[in-house]
Amino acid sequence: MPELPEVETIKRDMQKVILGRKITGVYVHKPVVIREPSPAAFKKSLQGLTIKNILRRGKLLILELSNGSFLTIHLKMTGQLVLSQNLRNSGGSGNSRVTFQLSGGKTLNFNDQRLFGELRLVDSWKKIKFIQGLGPEPFDLTYGGFQDMLSEKKTRIKPLLMDQSFISGIGNIYAAEILFRARIDPDRPAQSLSEKEKQALYKAIKEVLKSAIKHGGSSIDDYVQLSGKRGDYVKFHRVYGRQGQPCFVCNSIIKKNTQGGRGTYFCPKCQK
């Protein structure tokens, strides 16, 4: 599932290429991905609006439109946003679930193989229930605030990092990479971390996410950038997807186990 670095990469690319464009046509191929309003109203209301701003909150993309409303896009498991030149009769292709025709001859396709994605057209994105439950943005965190958040948390640290109500935007890939860099065993209860470990974790969260954004995110399954290009950060993974291979730091074999139903990758020697 795309996490903060992937969604942020798409957001930044969109800011470069679709900001200020007008939505000249909307084609809904799979109405199930339109969560509100009705697909017909969605289509009709978007027609003719200009994209004024593009924001991200957690893993959610938010397009501010010229009439003050917002188009929100949650990619979920297999969602993709891919920009291309206009197809002559606009149908979109392949896994395209919704096609947006934009001024200047561009077509934005929302592809989604498994149809878990969610598109909404709303008056206020801040009122979306999912948004109200989100924890702070990682880049907004202060160290003091992070310390407070961790204290008295008995939960194991990896599922806690992935809990969107604790901190937003981190999923399975980046939780593993962050914990490796902070040298913390994913199974540790959050409240057991020493002061030094909390500092290392705080630093690793920002560094890993920043570096992943710099490299356009991690293309593991379906995620691609707006251009259709894959994200390069996989090359920099130190544990995720590397089970059975030697640790870059200590040469021990990277292990994989299952924690809370999710594959968890770690170095048994570096992470204590």
Ligand SMILES: [Zn+2]
């Ligand atoms: Zn190691």
